[in-house]
Each structure stands twice: as structure tokens, then as C-alpha cells.
Amino acid sequence: MKKILYIGWIGFGNLGDELLWHIFKDLSNYYLNQEEIKIIPSLPDLDIQNIEPYDAIVLGGGSLLLPGYIEILYKAIERQKEIFIWGSGIDWIDKEELDLILLGKAPCLEKLSPEREAAILRETFAKAKFAGVRGPLTKQVLASLGANSKNIQIIGDPGLLLETQDIPNIKNQEKIVGINWGTTYDRLYGQNEIEVEDALVNVSKNLIKQGYKILIYTVWAADSPSCQRLFEKINSPENVKFDDTLYNEQELMSQLSSCSMTINFKLHANLLSLATHVPCIPLGYRFKVFDLAYLLGLEKYIVSTDAPLLDINILERVKLIEDNHSEILKQFRLTQKYYNHKLLEPFQNQFKWQD
The missing domain is CATH 3.40.50 (Rossmann fold)
Structure with missing residues (x-):
């Protein structure tokens, strides 16, 4: 053998x-x-x-x-x-x-x-x-x-x-943005996770004003404290949910299926989102995220974590997704094929x- x-x-x-x-x-x-x-x-x-x-x-x-x-x-x-x-x-x-x-x-x-x-x-x-x-x-x-x-x-x-398994492609009446946050112990472009976190707070508050709900989720146990801190900083429990459950891939895709889009820190959160037919904004915290975005042909949706006016950059990508939702998913399917x-x-x- x-x-x-x-x-x-x-x-x-x-x-x-x-x-x-x-x-x-x-x-x-x-x-x-x-x-x-x-x-x-x-x-x-x-x-x-x-x-x-x-x-x-x-x-x-x-x-x-x-x-x-x-x-x-x-x-x-x-x-x-x-x-x-x-x-x-x-x-x-x-x-x-x-x-x-x-x-x-x-x-x-x-x-x-x-x-x-x-x-x-x-x-x-x-x-x-x-x-x-x-x-x-x-x-x-x-x-x-x-x-x-x-x-x-x-x-x-x-x-x-x-591939999703038995996940109905039905969206809620609510508009939901999933946010994956976590830590890499400041080993990211810009070397300052708190600045990125505060930008996500501003983004979340802006999205809530636009009528979105926020779902904060994690993909690693070590990320949970960062997600909890983000939830508390946004300080809008009626509009924000923090789900600290560590799901497997199929379970998490089921959770993400209700989202309109996601904003993701960790690399594979982006693929989990796209596999669930949900466009994403990758936070380019290290080289690997850019590698994936260029592979997918979706590089214009990435935002580097060292970008000046990071919150504004992210909100610009939100508008881009709103305007190009179906084209993004079509591009992803072509890449998969x-x-x-x-x-x-x-x-x-x-x-x-x-x-």
C-alpha cells in the first residue's frame, strides 16, 4: 500500500x-x-x-x-x-x-x-x-x-x-452585512489592528444608518475576544449580533446565506461567503489575501488594512457590491469552473x- x-x-x-x-x-x-x-x-x-x-x-x-x-x-x-x-x-x-x-x-x-x-x-x-x-x-x-x-x-x-449542501438560496427581508473579525497579533499591513477595528466600527454604524443589520462572526477561537470588543464598540445590540459559535464550513455557510454581503478579515471567510452566493470585501491584511483576490479576478473589492481612510474605502466597496452583485457572483462561478x-x-x- x-x-x-x-x-x-x-x-x-x-x-x-x-x-x-x-x-x-x-x-x-x-x-x-x-x-x-x-x-x-x-x-x-x-x-x-x-x-x-x-x-x-x-x-x-x-x-x-x-x-x-x-x-x-x-x-x-x-x-x-x-x-x-x-x-x-x-x-x-x-x-x-x-x-x-x-x-x-x-x-x-x-x-x-x-x-x-x-x-x-x-x-x-x-x-x-x-x-x-x-x-x-x-x-x-x-x-x-x-x-x-x-x-x-x-x-x-x-x-x-x-459547495453548499442543502442551503436554500433565500435572503431575509432584512439587509445583513456579515463581518468577520479577529486577530493576527498585529502582524498585518499597517501593524495596528485597533485602527482597523475602529474603522469597522465606523463602517458598521454607517451601514446601520443605511438600514443594514450586522452579523459579527468568527472562524477561530482566538478571534473571539476581538469580535466581542468590536460588538461592544458598535454599541447597538438591537442592530448587531455577535455569533461566537465555532461552526464547521457547512454550518457557517448556512449562517452566511442570509447575508447581503460580507466584510472579511481571515482569508477563507471570503471563499465561504462566495460559495454561499454572497459577495465579499476582503480586508487585505497580508499578501495571501491579495493572492486570492487576484486569483478570483475580484481585486477591485479588496481593501488593504494600511489604507488611509480605511472606513471610507470599505464603504466605497459596499456601494460597488450593491451595484455589481450579480456580476461578482458570475465572475466567481467562472473562476470555480x-x-x-x-x-x-x-x-x-x-x-x-x-x-
Whole structure:
């Protein structure tokens, strides 16, 4: 039996990473011959540095193109094991470098990946049996680090495979804006979560004046105190609900189905919203959010967390969504259709590739 190690940031209660594993597991159960292939997830009690028991390694969805994980893949290559990269992305690019990338200029990435690490990364992508990354900005950074673009394909975030189950597409009479808030311990563009939070307070009060209700929701236990604080700052309990339940992906999509739109801090809250036919405003707090927005072709709806007049910027996107609701959902469906077969390819091939 072929043993495949799935590497993801799982077992820590973060909904985004957990749903990526759930998608991988469900696809494995559906497509793979269970008598020939066994998938082992990288749960916290598993030593992923010990790769000897496995025939192949899959680096899964999430911002996992990091030196530590790349070292594991490189070690696997040295031991003649097969490696696959399935929807992984890059994060932790400084805003100044992101701005250069968006202008089509070469960023300075020495801090991100010194030469030895860059060399290992290039070799890893050259030797991978399948190398599919999350988005166009990830591919651009890899190319800037010297990876051969021919060895890399954009397959999209695996969250594109999310499908609603038995969720009626019926909107409430009330207009509701869902707001996903949380913390990244000030590791965000602008380095000041409280400023972003206060902007969301202003946005919420403005939306309430426009006749909207607000639903504050969380996707990770550590985010709950920030959401509670946002709820208290808005100080309008008759118009604002804070739901601190930690739902799974299907349960949360059911909750979001009543919304007119969402404003989201965490990355996969955006895909959960769109999969539920609800347009979203991604808060661009780090590189990965821009990577996803450009993948979806919805980059004009993103707002960087270091933007001056952040509240005004968000309200402008609200108006843009109100005017372009159906076009946004059409664009998302086209993106899903384009990338879904790319995401399914490794499973349809039973994780077997000819050299």
C-alpha cells in the first residue's frame, strides 16, 4: 500500500486550514483506491520530520510555502520519494514588495528567502511530480526567486471546491452585512489592528444608518475576544449580533446565506461567503489575501488594512457590491469552473505521474 503524508496546518481549530484538509480527505475518499493508497494527515502529534514511513508527500492548501516545509519536501526528493504541491501559497511578503509586484516590478526578496533557501525551493519545484500553487502572485514571487515558471501551474485555492449542501438560496427581508473579525497579533499591513477595528466600527454604524443589520462572526477561537470588543464598540445590540459559535464550513455557510454581503478579515471567510452566493470585501491584511483576490479576478473589492481612510474605502466597496452583485457572483462561478479540474487532477490521476 502506498502511504501519502498530507501536510497542512491542521488540528489547531482554524476553520480555513481545517476545511482545506476536509476537502482533501473527501476527494481522497471519492477518487483514490482505498486498498492501494492511504492518506496520513499531519496532525499535531505526528512528527512530520520523519518522512521514512511515506512513499509520497503532499503539501496541501494554505500559506505553506515556507522554509521549514520546503526543507521537508527537499528531504523527500533526496530520498527518492514523490512530492506534490496542491494549492499551497506564499505569505509574509512586506507591503513595499507587494506594491512592487502589483506594479509588475521585481521585488527584493532576500529577507524572505536567502540564497540557500531559494536554491532548495527551485530544486523542489523542479523535481515535484505536481506543483500547483494558490494564485498568480505566489507564482510571480516564485519566479522572482528563480523557480522555472514551466514547473509551476496556478491551480487555485482548494477552497474553490467548496459547495453548499442543502442551503436554500433565500435572503431575509432584512439587509445583513456579515463581518468577520479577529486577530493576527498585529502582524498585518499597517501593524495596528485597533485602527482597523475602529474603522469597522465606523463602517458598521454607517451601514446601520443605511438600514443594514450586522452579523459579527468568527472562524477561530482566538478571534473571539476581538469580535466581542468590536460588538461592544458598535454599541447597538438591537442592530448587531455577535455569533461566537465555532461552526464547521457547512454550518457557517448556512449562517452566511442570509447575508447581503460580507466584510472579511481571515482569508477563507471570503471563499465561504462566495460559495454561499454572497459577495465579499476582503480586508487585505497580508499578501495571501491579495493572492486570492487576484486569483478570483475580484481585486477591485479588496481593501488593504494600511489604507488611509480605511472606513471610507470599505464603504466605497459596499456601494460597488450593491451595484455589481450579480456580476461578482458570475465572475466567481467562472473562476470555480476554470480551476476546479486543475485541483482535481492529482486525484483523477491517483497521484501517479510518469517521469
